[in-house]
Amino acid sequence: MLLRTNFDEAIHTLEEINGHYENEGIRNAVNLILQARDEYELKILVVGHFNAGKSSLINSFIERPEFLEVDLGETTALASELRYSEEEKAFSFDKKMKKEAFVSGRKYLPSEYDHISYYLKANGLKEIEDFVIVDTPGFDTAREDHTRALASYLGYGVGFIMVVDVQKGGIDSQILNYLYEISEYSENIVILVNKCDKRIDSEVAEVVESIEFILDQHGFDYPVYSISKYDDKVIEKVSGIINGIDAQEEYDAAIKDIVSANAKNILEILRVVSENRFLDTYEYDEIIRIQERKKELAKKSFETKRREMGENVDDDVEVVIEKVKSALRTRSDEAARAIENRSTEGLQAIILDTIRPVLIESVKEFSVEKITEISKSFQADFSNVSKEEERGLDEIVMDIAAKVQGLIQSGAFLTDGAGREGALEEQDSDKKKSENGGNAIYKLVTAALSIVTGGTVTWVEAIIVLLPEILAGLKCLFGESNHSKLIKQYEEMVIPQITNSLWPAIKESFENNIETMITIFETEMGNSIDSITQLIDDAKSKKARSEEEYEAFKKMIAGDIERIENMMEAYND
Numbered sequence: 001m002l003l004r005t006n007f008d009e010a011i012h013t014l015e016e017i018n019g020h021y022e023n024e025g026i027r028n029a030v031n032l033i034l035q036a037r038d039e040y041e042l043k044i045l046v047v048g049h050f051n052a053g054k055s056s057l058i059n060s061f062i063e064r065p066e067f068l069e070v071d072l073g074e075t076t077a078l079a080s081e082l083r084y085s086e087e088e089k090a091f092s093f094d095k096k097m098k099k100e101a102f103v104s105g106r107k108y109l110p111s112e113y114d115h116i117s118y119y120l121k122a123n124g125l126k127e128i129e130d131f132v133i134v135d136t137p138g139f140d141t142a143r144e145d146h147t148r149a150l151a152s153y154l155g156y157g158v159g160f161i162m163v164v165d166v167q168k169g170g171i172d173s174q175i176l177n178y179l180y181e182i183s184e185y186s187e188n189i190v191i192l193v194n195k196c197d198k199r200i201d202s203e204v205a206e207v208v209e210s211i212e213f214i215l216d217q218h219g220f221d222y223p224v225y226s227i228s229k230y231d232d233k234v235i236e237k238v239s240g241i242i243n244g245i246d247a248q249e250e251y252d253a254a255i256k257d258i259v260s261a262n263a264k265n266i267l268e269i270l271r272v273v274s275e276n277r278f279l280d281t282y283e284y285d286e287i288i289r290i291q292e293r294k295k296e297l298a299k300k301s302f303e304t305k306r307r308e309m310g311e312n313v314d315d316d317v318e319v320v321i322e323k324v325k326s327a328l329r330t331r332s333d334e335a336a337r338a339i340e341n342r343s344t345e346g347l348q349a350i351i352l353d354t355i356r357p358v359l360i361e362s363v364k365e366f367s368v369e370k371i372t373e374i375s376k377s378f379q380a381d382f383s384n385v386s387k388e389e390e391r392g393l394d395e396i397v398m399d400i401a402a403k404v405q406g407l408i409q410s411g412a413f414l415t416d417g418a419g420r421e422g423a424l425e426e427q428d429s430d431k432k433k434s435e436n437g438g439n440a441i442y443k444l445v446t447a448a449l450s451i452v453t454g455g456t457v458t459w460v461e462a463i464i465v466l467l468p469e470i471l472a473g474l475k476c477l478f479g480e481s482n483h484s485k486l487i488k489q490y491e492e493m494v495i496p497q498i499t500n501s502l503w504p505a506i507k508e509s510f511e512n513n514i515e516t517m518i519t520i521f522e523t524e525m526g527n528s529i530d531s532i533t534q535l536i537d538d539a540k541s542k543k544a545r546s547e548e549e550y551e552a553f554k555k556m557i558a559g560d561i562e563r564i565e566n567m568m569e570a571y572n573d
């Protein structure tokens with residue numbers, strides 16, 4: 001029995017390598033090897049001129065004189081494979097190698113069929129269990145399809161039995177040509193001189209000798225035997241010839257060829273696959289590049305903004321002062337009456353009531369204006385970024401500005417009249433949080449604006465502290481009954497003093513306010529820069545992963561190539 005496991009180590013390696021890749025070429029190559037390992041058969045081809053007695057000889061060998069068709073002229077048209085089996089069966093194979101159950105008595109034409117395969121319980125076949133004996137059509141040229149059928153078998157014969165009719169007296173040029181051809185495929189060739197019952201022994205010996213002579217002339221040292229289908233030693237002779245072939249050696253040689261040919265194919269495929277696998281991190285590199293630039297831009301632009309914005313609030317303060325002046329003037333009459341009544345508290349109340357709404361309104365306007373200014377200035381910085389930065393910093397800036405302006409205009413920062421900072425913080429409760437999105441902007445805006453609107457703010461203190469002094473300066477006026485003169489004095493002396501004392505407080509408030517607005521931007525931009533950083537980190541880790549994967553793949557394929565190369569090297573030794 002053939003041992004079919006001698007190449008299992010190599011085959012296992014190739015199967016393992018196949019598992020590394022989704023590649024049809026590799027898969028097919030491995031399947032070819034597996035199929036060969038499990039199904040490869042050692043075929044002994046019985047060849048020769050038509051009518052030489054090939055089929056007759058095989059019939060004798062299987063002890064069934066009428067099994068294969070035998071006749072004068074060209075008889076066998078399809079190759080017949082015969083192998084030993086306890087259980088008898090037969091199949092036909094068509095030109096596409098489609099297997100069907102063999103139907104006895106049916107005509108199988110060589111134009112449609114490739115061969116017939118028999119499994120027979122015959123003593124002769126049992127003697128040569130590792131081999132398949134194949135009856136072939138005679139190789140004469142007269143019938144082309146016969147010749148073709150024979151030719152297609154050539155490469156599969158591990159051994160050839162050349163049957164020669166003793167009556168022909170020797171071998172002709174056609175047989176010689178054929179010997180040249182099959183000698184390319186196999187070393188296992190014998191000549192069987194047949195129908196020896198038709199000649200006396202000395203004549204047979206002469207024919208054998210003449211054949212040996214010609215073979216020798218052509219450099220062939222194939223053995224020549226004589227036989228006849230009537231020979232009672234047919235089984236012994238034929239099985240002796242066939243068993244002279246080392247089946248295991250032939251099988252191993254054939255499988256080795258198939259394994260190394262397919263391993264070579266796999267190697268080629270792996271080299272191509274390896275060459276065509278590139279590391280492509282362009283996508284990640286782009287994300288990293290764009291986002292890094294954005295981050296840099298935001299940082300730089302922010303630094304300059306902080307410097308620029310704090311300058312020149314004087315004009316803004318002047319506008320507010322003018323508003324305060326004219327507001328106070330509208331209540332000069334009332335104020336003068338308070339003075340006449342010597343009611344310092346009354347006068348203070350009138351002044352505070354007048355100034356308070358003006359300041360609140362002005363600060364609101366100022367803040368909205370500054371936010372717009374800051375965001376416009378940021379946008380100008382970001383507007384020259386190229387298209388790839390869509391949904392970029394300019395949009396982030398606009399978002400922040402809109403949020404802050406919305407909060408200011410909704411008056412979210414205005415709390416109860418007292419508006420103390422502490423109270424504001426306490427009010428920043430769950431309710432406020434949900435109303436205002438619970439974000440940091442709300443806290444910052446209310447803190448910024450409470451400087452001007454709250455009860456403890458500097459400008460209020462300024463007035464409360466200064467008022468007695470102002471009034472002291474007006475002492476001479478008290479008691480004067482001239483009401484209109486008092487109004488004039490109030491407008492010309494008191495109001496300017498009030499506004500003069502307010503000036504630095506308002507200026508300081510505005511500067512603080514700008515500082516706070518920029519801080520709001522800084523905080524919010526910081527958040528969006530954090531998300532940019534997140535994007536960059538993400539892209540970086542994805543890039544690293546794809547680099548790792550690439551390296552791992554390259555390492556694996558290099559390892560696989562090396563394994564196959566080592567395998568091939570071992571085979572070539």
Ligand SMILES: Nc1nc2c(ncn2[C@@H]2O[C@H](COP(=O)(O)OP(=O)(O)OP(=O)(O)O)[C@@H](O)[C@H]2O)c(=O)[nH]1
Nearest residue numbers: 050051052053054055056071074075076138195229
């Ligand atoms: N006397 C005698 N006749 C034989 C012997 N072998 C074959 N014959 C006869 O020779 C003729 C041809 O035999 P086949 O077995 O059909 O020859 P073949 O080589 O198979 O011929 P093709 O199939 O046409 O290639 C038949 O009439 C056989 O009976 C033999 O050993 N002695």
Ligand SMILES: [Mg+2]
Nearest residue numbers: 054055075076
């Ligand atoms: Mg025949």
